[in-house]
Amino acid sequence: MSEPATLIGTLPMMQRLALSYAPAAARLPTLALLALDRRLAGIVRHSHEPMLAQLRLSWWREQLAGDAAAWPEGEPLLTALRSWRGAHGGLSPLVDGWEILTGPAPLPEATLEEFGQARGEAFAALAGVLGAARHGAAAHHLGRGWALADLAAHVSHPVERATAQELAARGKVAGLRLPRRLRPLAVLHGLAQRRLRHGETGDALSPGALVLALRLGLLGR
Numbered sequence: 001m002s003e004p005a006t007l008i009g010t011l012p013m014m015q016r017l018a019l020s021y022a023p024a025a026a027r028l029p030t031l032a033l034l035a036l037d038r039r040l041a042g043i044v045r046h047s048h049e050p051m052l053a054q055l056r057l058s059w060w061r062e063q064l065a066g067d068a069a070a071w072p073e074g075e076p077l078l079t080a081l082r083s084w085r086g087a088h089g090g091l092s093p094l095v096d097g098w099e100i101l102t103g104p105a106p107l108p109e110a111t112l113e114e115f116g117q118a119r120g121e122a123f124a125a126l127a128g129v130l131g132a133a134r135h136g137a138a139a140h141h142l143g144r145g146w147a148l149a150d151l152a153a154h155v156s157h158p159v160e161r162a163t164a165q166e167l168a169a170r171g172k173v174a175g176l177r178l179p180r181r182l183r184p185l186a187v188l189h190g191l192a193q194r195r196l197r198h199g200e201t202g203d204a205l206s207p208g209a210l211v212l213a214l215r216l217g218l219l220g221r
Contacts, residue, residue, distance in 0.1 A: 004028060006076050007035040013205055018187035021217035026130050026181045032080035033126050034184075036060070036091060037119065039077060040098040050102040061095045064088050090125025093118040097147075106159035112148065113167055120144030123185055130181040138176045142189040145171050149192035153200065168196055177220045190216045 008016060008031065015034050022030045040057065047053035063071060063078065068086065071078045081088050097118025100111050123143030124136040132139075145168055152164035172193070178186050191209055200206075205213075215221075 004031055004076075004080060007031055007080055010035055010038050012038075014191055015188065017205065017210075017213050018184040018191070018217075021183045021187055021213075023180055026184075028080055028083040029126060029129050030184050032077070032083055033091065033094075033122055035077050035080060037094055037122070040094055044098050044101050047102075053102045054099060057095050057099050061092060064092045064095065084129050087125065087129050090128065091122050093121040093125075105157045106163075109163050109167065112151070112160065112163050115151065116144040116148040116167060116171075119147035123182075126185075127182060132179050132181050135178055135182060138178060139182055139185060141171070142176060142178070142185050146185070146189040146192045149189075149196045153192070153195055165196060168193070175221075180220070183217055183220055186220050187213050187216045 004027075008019070011019070011031075011034055015038070019027065019031060019034065040060065043056045044053050047056065068078075068082050068088065071082075081091075084091070097115045100114055100118075101107065103111065117140075120140040120143035124140040127133055127136040127139040148164050148168035148171070152161050152168060155161050155164060190212055191205075194209060194212055
């Protein structure tokens with residue numbers, strides 16, 4: 001399908017690698033979540049005025065609150081979100097999470113924690129969509145950890161970067177294992193935490209990161 005291929009091209013390398021470990025039935029709903037998260041991040045990053053970002057984010061909030069049957073045609077991301085079979089409202093926290101980043105820098109610890117929790121909630125919702133609701137708490141926890149480590153690797157303000165790093169490190173818990181349907185999240189979390197430990201930034205993947213992704217993608221830990 002050309003539309004999912006278009007969406008895959010919007011993802012950074014780390015997310016594309018993680019998505020490759022999704023089983024066929026989980027691939028499109030997972031892609032929809034990652035592509036939406038990426039779209040919202042772009043809105044915040046490229047809007048020069050907070051009000052403009054908030055207006056654009058409000059459009060996505062309205063779509064996620066509405067019926068998929070009423071969505072406009074021709075938007076590949078909305079087409080992919082139909083794979084959530086009416087449960088797309090569970091992604092609304094993503095919009096809220098990205099919106100709170102439109103505040104003046106440096107954002108306080110509580111705000112960055114709220115951002116991490118919001119992205120974690122989206123992965124908990126994905127667990128439900130994929131029939132793995134009993135793993136929702138683990139998905140939420142790993143999603144939060146990935147969100148904050150990912151933020152630390154990309155935020156430009158040094159105080160916010162240090163706060164995000166501290167929050168990401170504070171929430172680490174060993175032994176969490178996700179089912180194969182949620183394996184992309186295990187890969188994302190593991191790679192983001194590795195990048196945090198090594199003090200890496202950007203989206204390039206080292207040979208060591210590729211080996212880690214292989215292990216997490218196949219074994220889940």
